[in-house]
Structure formats: structure tokens, C-alpha cells
Amino acid sequence: DYTESSLAVLDESIYDNLEFTRGTQDSIYSALRITWTSRHIYTGKDDDDNDTFTWGDATYVCINPAALETLGYNKEKNVDLKMFIDMKTVSLVLSRLKRRAFYPLAVLSFECSPNSYDPVTGDVVKFTNATLGISEMVIRITDVQRSDCRDQKVTIKAIQDIFALGDEEVIDITEDEAEIIDYTLENECQYVTVKDASAEVAPGGKALMVLAAQPSTGTAMGYNVKIDGQALGTYSFSPTGTLTSAYAAGLTFDTDTGFTITGCVGVEATTNSIGAWQRCGTTAIIDSGGDNWELISVRTITDHNDGTFTFSGIIRGMADTPNMTHASGARVWVLAEDIFTYDPIDVSGLALNAAISVDVTAFNHRQSSPTTTVSHTYGYRPETPYPPANLTVSGNTISWVACTRHSGAHNVNADTITASDSDTEGSWVIYQDNIELATVTTPEYTTTATGIFTIKSLLNGRYSEGKSITK
Incomplete structure (x- = not known):
């Protein structure tokens, strides 16, 4: 107005x-x-x-x-x-x-x-x-x-x-x-996959991502999920397709190669600004089966108007998933929302390695489709500590910036985003010449010694990559 x-x-x-x-x-x-x-x-x-x-x-x-x-x-x-x-x-x-x-x-x-x-x-x-x-x-x-x-x-x-x-x-x-x-839903969801959500996707909790593609009948509005018979929510379909050729493991920031998919359902062209790309404006999963999947951030999706789409500007291996080679035919899922606002399914009551049955049923405002059932063994993906950033020396004090795991950060781009007080890693371990000197809970260390010092973040018993500085 x-x-x-x-x-x-x-x-x-x-x-x-x-x-x-x-x-x-x-x-x-x-x-x-x-x-x-x-x-x-x-x-x-x-x-x-x-x-x-x-x-x-x-x-x-x-x-x-x-x-x-x-x-x-x-x-x-x-x-x-x-x-x-x-x-x-x-x-x-x-x-x-x-x-x-x-x-x-x-x-x-x-x-x-x-x-x-x-x-x-x-x-x-x-x-x-x-x-x-x-x-x-x-x-x-x-x-x-x-x-x-x-x-x-x-x-x-x-x-x-x-x-x-x-x-x-x-x-x-x-x-x-x-x-x-004709609103008849004769077909099940075309494709369904179940993945264990990492800590970055579901901070502080256990969760699953259940992704489904729209049935070919086309009138479905979404899908319902049940785990072991218990209804857990309603979700939106995720666009999907398959790799036209192998996508090899490579640089974390792939700005040259990218990949192309075909057999697409619901995929649309999009372009993100650099800022949105770094903060995961469009995220996708490349699924090579089972635990062999990789979370990526995509800057541009290009529609070739022949049933194929090219993904370019890729941040690879996000949220502690492996930067790995994917064979031709591997399925690519474009997540319906930014992965860090995606609503994963809370399964905090599940035990590690629990065998579960996941039922997925598409629906429209008149009826439901036949149910697709997927068997899954739950394996919690723990939080990965992010390395310290922006190491500096002032006098006898070495200081650094603690990185965040929320608000669009992940273990690839976190060193560009400053943490809030509640989002930092648990502690940091200081090394000199591969000898452990101390563990601190604030992002600074004071010493009169000189030489090369290495700092690693420590969280839940796991260590990050080390960052070094000369004093």
C-alpha cells in the first residue's frame, strides 16, 4: 500500500x-x-x-x-x-x-x-x-x-x-x-531418504532429516512422517535429481568445477549473493547411500531448459560431512529451506544404533498416498569443534576469536563469524613444538616464552584443526 x-x-x-x-x-x-x-x-x-x-x-x-x-x-x-x-x-x-x-x-x-x-x-x-x-x-x-x-x-x-x-x-x-x-494419489513419494542430522543442523539435540520427493501424480501438498508408528510431523517436499557424471573430492571452496544433475523433480534456478552463499542460503545433500553423504552450500543453480541443472560455487564438506567423491547417478537433494533453519525431527529419546522404521505418506487436501517405509539405524553425529580464528600477539599474550556454530555458521566458514558468549567452544589447548602446555577456557594465553604456538579448540573430547602463530 x-x-x-x-x-x-x-x-x-x-x-x-x-x-x-x-x-x-x-x-x-x-x-x-x-x-x-x-x-x-x-x-x-x-x-x-x-x-x-x-x-x-x-x-x-x-x-x-x-x-x-x-x-x-x-x-x-x-x-x-x-x-x-x-x-x-x-x-x-x-x-x-x-x-x-x-x-x-x-x-x-x-x-x-x-x-x-x-x-x-x-x-x-x-x-x-x-x-x-x-x-x-x-x-x-x-x-x-x-x-x-x-x-x-x-x-x-x-x-x-x-x-x-x-x-x-x-x-x-x-x-x-x-x-x-483428479486428486487421486496412486503413487508413493518418488524418492525417500533418512539421514542423521549433525549437531550443526540440530544444535544440542538428536535429530533426523527425512527427505522426500513429490509423487509423480503431482497434486500432493506435503508428506507426513511416522517413526515406529508415532506421528512426528508434516514436511515440505525437497527438490531432487541425480548426478550426470562423477563429482570428485576436491577443494573446500569449489568455484570452478561444480556438477550437473538430471531427472529433476521440483528443482529451480537460483542465485545467492556471496554473503548468503557463505551463510548457507541454498544448501543441498549429495547422497551416495547410507552414511556416505555430503552437505554443501550452493551459490548458483542454472537451468539449461533441457531437464538438467548445473550447481556451481560449492562449499563442500559442511557440518562435519566428508568431502568425498560421488559417482554418476548419486542423488542430490536441495533442502527445502536453509539447512540451519530446517526443522529436523527430534528423536532425543532414541538410543544410539537404534533400529527404527520410518513411514512417509504424501497427502493433499482430500486423501493420502500409499506409504513408503524406510528402515534406518540411528547414529548420532556429535558436535565438531571449530578451529580458533584471527590469532594475534600483543606483548606476552596470544589471543584469538572463538567461532560460532549458529546463525548460518559451519565448520568451513566459521572463522569469518564472531561468536556470541553462549556459542563458543568449550576450551582450547595450547601447544609448542607438539608439546601440550595448557588448557584454557577463555580465548587468550599469556607466556614469556617465544616460538611457534599452536591452538586447538576442544569440545566434547574432540579436537579441531590447529592454528599456529609465531611469538
């Missing part, structure tokens, strides 16, 4: 490093088909000549002749609202969807100083660029990344705001009879 004339204007004097794209004709549709459940499907007259109605699936079709002429063929977008609503609500939904489907929206990112413009996600402003011939295009801020560097730059992502677009010329066609959709 805003008044367009009162919006702030951003021009070239305010921003730099602009990236601007606009959707092509391949990104638009020539028709929209909305399906919903209506309580007012006309069934005729009763014996007293009164109109009678029942509930059922109703369909409304909207056609854009300009888009049809541009494309040269009919390209229809289907939207199933899966709920009881009235025609007024359908009209509101249709008004918004038309703008998204029929118009190639602009997407942009740029940097600016907060002294010139200090953005908040959701802000609506006007964008001007003389070089591109754009004057006061209304955009909505979708993401804000604030730099930790001295330049204090703010990276902004935005999209052309659909509410500022006028109504396109469309021809609305209401079908004479409701089109009945």
Missing part, C-alpha cells in the same frame, strides 16, 4: 555495480488457468424450480492475445489454489498473477552507501537509469546484504513491482462447466 508519487527515487548518483535483467518472451505465458474448490457449482433446478448447487472444482481461464501473438503458440500456466474460495478472491489472485505471467518483469541488483539510501527488505522505491532509458520504474526491495567491510556497502536485490503495472489487455474466458481435477 503506497502512493507512487511519494516514493523515493534512486538514480546513478546513489548506486553502482548495477546488474539489470528483464525476462524474455520465454519467461511469459499466453494464458492463465486457475482452479479452486467452489461451493457454488450449478447443478440445475430442483422440483420446485429453484437453482441448486454443489461443491466441486471450478476453473477460470484468462488469455493474453498479445503474449499469444508474441510467442506464436499457446503457453499456459496452471495454478491450483487447493482451497475453498469465492469468485471475488479468485479475481484478486488473478489480478496479481496476470502481471507476473503476462509481463517480463525486470530483476536487478546494485550497491549503495547506507548514507545515500539505507534500505529495508520490502521497501518500494523508484529506479532511474538514463543509460538504460528507464525513468522512475517502481521496484520492490527483495533482499539486503550488509557488508562487514570498511566501505560499508549495502548490496540490494529488487524486482519490478507488479502493483505499479497497469492492467494488460486480456480476454477473460469462463468455462461453461467446471473441470474436475
Whole structure:
């Protein structure tokens, strides 16, 4: 809700490093088909000549002749609202969807100083660029990344705001009879896997990740999970596919190779800023079977429009999973949410090495699918200590920064993120010439000795990689 004339204007004097794209004709549709459940499907007259109605699936079709002429063929977008609503609500939904489907929206990112413009996600402003011939295009801020560097730059992502677009010329066609959709879930979830969640995924507790792909019938809304017959929750499907070729073990930060998947279900293209990438904005699991799986962070997923997607910009071996070689055909799961906000299943009552039966059942608002059952042996993955960071010497004191395991940190990127008081490792062990000198519980050590000192974090009896400094 805003008044367009009162919006702030951003021009070239305010921003730099602009990236601007606009959707092509391949990104638009020539028709929209909305399906919903209506309580007012006309069934005729009763014996007293009164109109009678029942509930059922109703369909409304909207056609854009300009888009049809541009494309040269009919390209229809289907939207199933899966709920009881009235025609007024359908009209509101249709008004918004038309703008998204029929118009190639602009997407942009740029940097600016907060002294010139200090953005908040959701802000609506006007964008001007003389070089591109754009004057006061209304955009909505979708993401804000604030730099930790001295330049204090703010990276902004935005999209052309659909509410500022006028109504396109469309021809609305209401079908004479409701089109009945088949909601039968004859097929089980296509793929299911069960993994022991690491401590980074479920801090301080025991947990499982139960991942499932949507049944091929396509009308499922989610899936229910039971462990040994006990219902534990409802979850969203995870996009998935398989490697087209082997992905070898390699550098922790793979910015060159990446991998490609095929046979995809629900996978979509995406790009993360560097900050979001380091803090695990898009995470995935490469599953080579059993305990042989690797958690990764992905910066970019590219859609080749031929059923394959390439994953590039990979942080490997996260959350103490092995940086390992995966054979062609290994399954890749794109986690439905950021792994560190993913809602794993609490199994704190399970004993180590307990044999369990996991039942997964897809559902929609009418029925459930056949159940997929997976046998699993639970093995708790303990917390891994992170190495100390930013070692410095001042006089006779060696100090370092304790790293966090929360808020998007993991044992790969943790040395860039400062810990809060409650998130630090348990203690640190000091070595000189491979001889243990002391164990401390605060991140500093004072000594008059000189030479090379090595510090290792210690947590739950496990040691981190050592970091060394010369004093």
C-alpha cells in the first residue's frame, strides 16, 4: 500500500555495480488457468424450480492475445489454489498473477552507501537509469546484504513491482462447466531418504532429516512422517535429481568445477549473493547411500531448459560431512529451506544404533498416498569443534576469536563469524613444538616464552584443526 508519487527515487548518483535483467518472451505465458474448490457449482433446478448447487472444482481461464501473438503458440500456466474460495478472491489472485505471467518483469541488483539510501527488505522505491532509458520504474526491495567491510556497502536485490503495472489487455474466458481435477494419489513419494542430522543442523539435540520427493501424480501438498508408528510431523517436499557424471573430492571452496544433475523433480534456478552463499542460503545433500553423504552450500543453480541443472560455487564438506567423491547417478537433494533453519525431527529419546522404521505418506487436501517405509539405524553425529580464528600477539599474550556454530555458521566458514558468549567452544589447548602446555577456557594465553604456538579448540573430547602463530 503506497502512493507512487511519494516514493523515493534512486538514480546513478546513489548506486553502482548495477546488474539489470528483464525476462524474455520465454519467461511469459499466453494464458492463465486457475482452479479452486467452489461451493457454488450449478447443478440445475430442483422440483420446485429453484437453482441448486454443489461443491466441486471450478476453473477460470484468462488469455493474453498479445503474449499469444508474441510467442506464436499457446503457453499456459496452471495454478491450483487447493482451497475453498469465492469468485471475488479468485479475481484478486488473478489480478496479481496476470502481471507476473503476462509481463517480463525486470530483476536487478546494485550497491549503495547506507548514507545515500539505507534500505529495508520490502521497501518500494523508484529506479532511474538514463543509460538504460528507464525513468522512475517502481521496484520492490527483495533482499539486503550488509557488508562487514570498511566501505560499508549495502548490496540490494529488487524486482519490478507488479502493483505499479497497469492492467494488460486480456480476454477473460469462463468455462461453461467446471473441470474436475483428479486428486487421486496412486503413487508413493518418488524418492525417500533418512539421514542423521549433525549437531550443526540440530544444535544440542538428536535429530533426523527425512527427505522426500513429490509423487509423480503431482497434486500432493506435503508428506507426513511416522517413526515406529508415532506421528512426528508434516514436511515440505525437497527438490531432487541425480548426478550426470562423477563429482570428485576436491577443494573446500569449489568455484570452478561444480556438477550437473538430471531427472529433476521440483528443482529451480537460483542465485545467492556471496554473503548468503557463505551463510548457507541454498544448501543441498549429495547422497551416495547410507552414511556416505555430503552437505554443501550452493551459490548458483542454472537451468539449461533441457531437464538438467548445473550447481556451481560449492562449499563442500559442511557440518562435519566428508568431502568425498560421488559417482554418476548419486542423488542430490536441495533442502527445502536453509539447512540451519530446517526443522529436523527430534528423536532425543532414541538410543544410539537404534533400529527404527520410518513411514512417509504424501497427502493433499482430500486423501493420502500409499506409504513408503524406510528402515534406518540411528547414529548420532556429535558436535565438531571449530578451529580458533584471527590469532594475534600483543606483548606476552596470544589471543584469538572463538567461532560460532549458529546463525548460518559451519565448520568451513566459521572463522569469518564472531561468536556470541553462549556459542563458543568449550576450551582450547595450547601447544609448542607438539608439546601440550595448557588448557584454557577463555580465548587468550599469556607466556614469556617465544616460538611457534599452536591452538586447538576442544569440545566434547574432540579436537579441531590447529592454528599456529609465531611469538
